[in-house]
Amino acid sequence: MSAAPLTEITPEDIESLAVGAWILGTGGGGSPYLGLLNLRRLYAQGHRVQLMSPLDLDDDDHVAVVSNMGAPLVGQERLADSRNIARAVEMQQEFGGFKFRAVMSVEIGGGNGTQALMAAAHLGIPVVDADCMGRAFPEAQMTSVAIGGLRPYPCTLYDPRGIEAIVTKVPSWKWMERTSRKICVEMGSIASTCKAPRTGREVKDWGIHFTTTAAIRIGGLVREANRLHTDPIAALLASEGGKRLFTGKVVDVARRTTEGFLRGSIAVEGIDADRGSRLDLSFQNEWIVAWREGDAVAMCPDLICVLETLSGHAVGTETVRYGQRVTVVALKAPAVLTSPRGLEFVGPRAFGYDLDFLSVFDERAGAGV
Amino acid sequence: MRRIGIDVGGTNTDAVLLDGDKVIFAVKRPTTLDVTSGILDALKALRADPAARGPVDSVVIGTTHFINAVVQRRHLMKVAAIRIGMPVSASLPPFCDWPKDLAERVHGETFMLEGGHDYDGRPIMPFDTAGMRTAARRIRDLGLRSVAVSSIFSPLDPSCEVAARDILREICPDVAVTMSHDLGRIGLLERENAALLNAMLHDLAVETVVAFRKAIAESGIDAPLFLTQNDGTVMQAETAIAFPVMSFASGATNSMRGAAHLSGREDVMVVDVGGTTSDIGQLRHGFPREANAVVEVGGVRTLFRMPDLLSIGLGGGSHVDAVSAKVGPLSVGYRLTEDAMVFGGTQLTATDIAVAAGLLDIGDRSRTTPIPKHLIVAALADAMRLLEENIDRMKTEAAAAPLVAVGGGAFLVPEQLAGVSEIIRVPFGDCANAVGAAIARVSGEADQVFRDLSRDDAIAAALQIAERKAITAGADPASLKTIEVEDMPIAYLPGNSLRVRVRVAGALDRTLAKREVA
Numbered sequence: 001m002s003a004a005p006l007t008e009i010t011p012e013d014i015e016s017l018a019v020g021a022w023i024l025g026t027g028g029g030g031s032p033y034l035g036l037l038n039l040r041r042l043y044a045q046g047h048r049v050q051l052m053s054p055l056d057l058d059d060d061d062h063v064a065v066v067s068n069m070g071a072p073l074v075g076q077e078r079l080a081d082s083r084n085i086a087r088a089v090e091m092q093q094e095f096g097g098f099k100f101r102a103v104m105s106v107e108i109g110g111g112n113g114t115q116a117l118m119a120a121a122h123l124g125i126p127v128v129d130a131d132c133m134g135r136a137f138p139e140a141q142m143t144s145v146a147i148g149g150l151r152p153y154p155c156t157l158y159d160p161r162g163i164e165a166i167v168t169k170v171p172s173w174k175w176m177e178r179t180s181r182k183i184c185v186e187m188g189s190i191a192s193t194c195k196a197p198r199t200g201r202e203v204k205d206w207g208i209h210f211t212t213t214a215a216i217r218i219g220g221l222v223r224e225a226n227r228l229h230t231d232p233i234a235a236l237l238a239s240e241g242g243k244r245l246f247t248g249k250v251v252d253v254a255r256r257t258t259e260g261f262l263r264g265s266i267a268v269e270g271i272d273a274d275r276g277s278r279l280d281l282s283f284q285n286e287w288i289v290a291w292r293e294g295d296a297v298a299m300c301p302d303l304i305c306v307l308e309t310l311s312g313h314a315v316g317t318e319t320v321r322y323g324q325r326v327t328v329v330a331l332k333a334p335a336v337l338t339s340p341r342g343l344e345f346v347g348p349r350a351f352g353y354d355l356d357f358l359s360v361f362d363e364r365a366g367a368g369v
Numbered sequence: 370m371r372r373i374g375i376d377v378g379g380t381n382t383d384a385v386l387l388d389g390d391k392v393i394f395a396v397k398r399p400t401t402l403d404v405t406s407g408i409l410d411a412l413k414a415l416r417a418d419p420a421a422r423g424p425v426d427s428v429v430i431g432t433t434h435f436i437n438a439v440v441q442r443r444h445l446m447k448v449a450a451i452r453i454g455m456p457v458s459a460s461l462p463p464f465c466d467w468p469k470d471l472a473e474r475v476h477g478e479t480f481m482l483e484g485g486h487d488y489d490g491r492p493i494m495p496f497d498t499a500g501m502r503t504a505a506r507r508i509r510d511l512g513l514r515s516v517a518v519s520s521i522f523s524p525l526d527p528s529c530e531v532a533a534r535d536i537l538r539e540i541c542p543d544v545a546v547t548m549s550h551d552l553g554r555i556g557l558l559e560r561e562n563a564a565l566l567n568a569m570l571h572d573l574a575v576e577t578v579v580a581f582r583k584a585i586a587e588s589g590i591d592a593p594l595f596l597t598q599n600d601g602t603v604m605q606a607e608t609a610i611a612f613p614v615m616s617f618a619s620g621a622t623n624s625m626r627g628a629a630h631l632s633g634r635e636d637v638m639v640v641d642v643g644g645t646t647s648d649i650g651q652l653r654h655g656f657p658r659e660a661n662a663v664v665e666v667g668g669v670r671t672l673f674r675m676p677d678l679l680s681i682g683l684g685g686g687s688h689v690d691a692v693s694a695k696v697g698p699l700s701v702g703y704r705l706t707e708d709a710m711v712f713g714g715t716q717l718t719a720t721d722i723a724v725a726a727g728l729l730d731i732g733d734r735s736r737t738t739p740i741p742k743h744l745i746v747a748a749l750a751d752a753m754r755l756l757e758e759n760i761d762r763m764k765t766e767a768a769a770a771p772l773v774a775v776g777g778g779a780f781l782v783p784e785q786l787a788g789v790s791e792i793i794r795v796p797f798g799d800c801a802n803a804v805g806a807a808i809a810r811v812s813g814e815a816d817q818v819f820r821d822l823s824r825d826d827a828i829a830a831a832l833q834i835a836e837r838k839a840i841t842a843g844a845d846p847a848s849l850k851t852i853e854v855e856d857m858p859i860a861y862l863p864g865n866s867l868r869v870r871v872r873v874a875g876a877l878d879r880t881l882a883k884r885e886v887a
Contacts, residue, residue: 034558037461073818073868074488076556077522079458160456161494188487249764255857271761318857323651323658323677325762 004056020219021113028286029110029136030072050126057200061101070190084192086122091156104128108211109136130207134334138285141173148206159187232312246279298360303331374807383803384411412588431597431619439667447477454485454521468668480504485521505540517568519549519561559672574613602812623805631795642778645700685778694747775801812874813839831869844875
């Protein structure tokens with residue numbers, strides 16, 4: 001194993017990560033607040049987490065991919081305990097008979113953006129600066145490693161009452177999602193999971209790189225702007241090359257669940273420069289499509305982020321409410337997600353919208369935005 | 370029904386007497402350090418008026434006393450925290466997200482016990498009653514007198530919290546117990562925080578309600594006492610002793626409800642211009658819209674339902690910059706009658722501008738003659754700009770909406786504003802908060818997850834729970850109205866789980882009002 005340069009994640013970085021991961025959650029993934037509380041406590045106890053570049057992994061390194069699976073609402077009651085995710089990683093090591101070089105989150109967006117750090121703090125291994133979504137998505141097969149056709153098993157699931165489960169083999173990522181979801185439900189609709197281990201080569205080829213630093217950078221900009229009373233959204237757009245879609249007030253929220261997912265739409269009535277017009281957003285856990293007068297102006301996998309206009313903090317699909325003042329922005333999706341195979345997994349049709357993906361950053365788009 | 374409404378604010382204590390819907394008398398007195406003498410002053414003035422004598426059916430008080438105690442870290446008790454749900458949630462114990470100074474002041478002891486429930490009603494672990502008995506003995510031995518109990522998913526199944534309370538009653542019967550499910554919502558940390566805040570205010574709640582009762586009795590009034598809650602409804606004094614946190618945000622809500630009552634309009638925008646700030650809000654069915662999710666009180670995260678208000682730095686005491694003509698956000702606050710120019714001071718305030726412009730007649734107008742005309746015009750224009758921009762931010766429709774202007778600084782609201790169809794001014798508008806207290810109704814709420822029920826059936830079930838709670842709290846069953854229904858399907862849970870929140874409110878039942886006296 002070659003020595004790789006490591007960067008220490010500071011206590012300030014952790015605060016920024018929580019804000020940035022929530023923004024990259026594009027409305028879903030659950031709030032990172034409880035993960036932040038766990039990390040604050042771990043840091044207060046003297047733990048420090050190191051970050052390593054995915055490019056510094058050796059090809060035959062083992063990398064753990066972690067996520068907290070389940071209903072965010074259950075998480076609000078059962079809270080998150082950092083030791084659980086560490087145990088899920090240990091189960092993989094015991095099952096596979098190897099040691100992990102490092103750990104990464106399956107999704108940087110939402111609460112899972114902090115899971116890799118919690119595991120790393122307990123296990124004393126670094127976090128890889130990468131994930132498999134570059135945002136949040138509702139299902140386990142909506143990842144860059146599934147797009148890459150990598151092996152979907154084994155997956156470990158842990159419940160702190162001492163329930164340990166391993167899905168040792170499945171024929172596809174869809175089956176992994178279905179099987180592990182059933183186990184998760186029995187555990188109380190929440191489980192700490194360690195997905196199929198990845199090699200260093202696989203992370204270099206199929207991981208979405210530098211998303212942990214992106215979340216820390218975005219969160220840092222928003223926090224800094226709030227401190228200086230400057231415009232956090234302008235700072236975010238300038239730094240990330242994002243696009244402002246709309247500013248307004250939420251005037252309607254409609255939610256329903258089908259097949260376990262939170263689906264619905266919100267309507268935003270314009271204020272300031274957008275006065276007199278309206279933007280509609282469809283969601284399935286995350287924001288999926290933005291509509292203006294019936295035309296789709298932005299769509300998944302581009303990141304559609306709904307932010308509180310004043311604070312720049314993210315607004316989730318579970319918590320958005322009538323009357324909130326919001327600004328809707330778009331950030332560019334990682335290239336692997338917008339490839340033809342990527343769009344089969346996470347394009348608008350994967351969410352039931354009969355639309356050809358057109359990035360809001362494509363020159364042909366832009367009409368009406 | 371003759372009702373007295375009292376609003377104890379940071380600066381003034383206002384009292385009004387209502388006969389039916391009509392305001393008979395209103396009075397404003399400075400708030401005193403001990404709170405009660407301000408109430409006594411106000412009630413004495415009110416009772417001195419011949420029209421305001423005679424029997425009274427009820428007295429309703431809105432107060433910021435409890436929230437101020439938290440913010441100022443005063444009169445707080447040490448509490449024991451009991452968390453039920455181990456081994457789940459262990460890394461985030463009670464007080465884990467509190468400001469350090471407050472946690473150190475009130476943290477007595479923490480107990481983490483096995484028990485709690487899952488979302489589907491199955492126990493996480495059997496409740497550790499032996500551990501609970503050990504905890505109760507320790508609480509007794511430590512001399513702690515107030516306890517907060519929180520159990521995982523207690524809004525769905527409160528049995529662990531109830532069992533814990535019963536054990537405490539048996540082993541240390543003098544200890545006050547707050548159970549988190551009484552305060553409501555899903556979200557363990559926030560619900561537990563509310564229970565802890567409530568527990569640490571227990572002594573103050575007892576003292577305050579006793580003092581309120583004494584002030585009322587000393588004023589020769591023989592009527593039951595109610596306190597207003599965050600949502601603009603009332604609770605009996607006995608309930609207020611048990612749940613002081615429920616009155617945290619009543620001032621602003623009362624003001625908006627009072628504005629609705631005085632204007633006879635239920636769906637309007639309201640601006641309440643005070644000495645330092647203006648609160649802008651929107652009424653639907655006579656109640657303010659509630660704010661989104663998490664609210665911090667004294668640095669502690671909670672899920673209290675607070676009115677959705679936009680507070681801007683514009684008030685009667687706002688500083689006016691002589692060069693830029695900008696109004697606010699700095700204010701002379703309660704020192705208006707010393708620092709403002711019309712009162713002999715040297716600070717140019719929005720009140721001085723209004724007096725100079727002839728909008729208001731208080732103090733010594735001659736002292737405003739040095740203010741140049743262009744400054745008066747520019748300052749009023751700036752106040753107007755502030756109002757127009759922020760009213761637009763709060764409005765939820767593009768069309769122009771009516772606006773009720775209340776509060777002591779309402780003179781700053783011009784006769785016309787962009788985006789406002791009409792400006793409604795009302796008599797007694799400067800005591801709208803006390804009027805809001807006097808007219809407050811009794812409410813009940815349900816917030817639960819229902820499984821395998823149709824949406825309509827789940828809402829009907831929630832409505833029944835809310836109505837039962839309202840009737841228990843003293844509402845007249847015939848007068849109950851649904852204020853709010855919200856349903857939220859829950860992602861990743863099997864069996865069509867639906868979270869339903871319902872709020873109903875009704876008129877105070879007179880027979881019950883009488884009962885409270887006895």
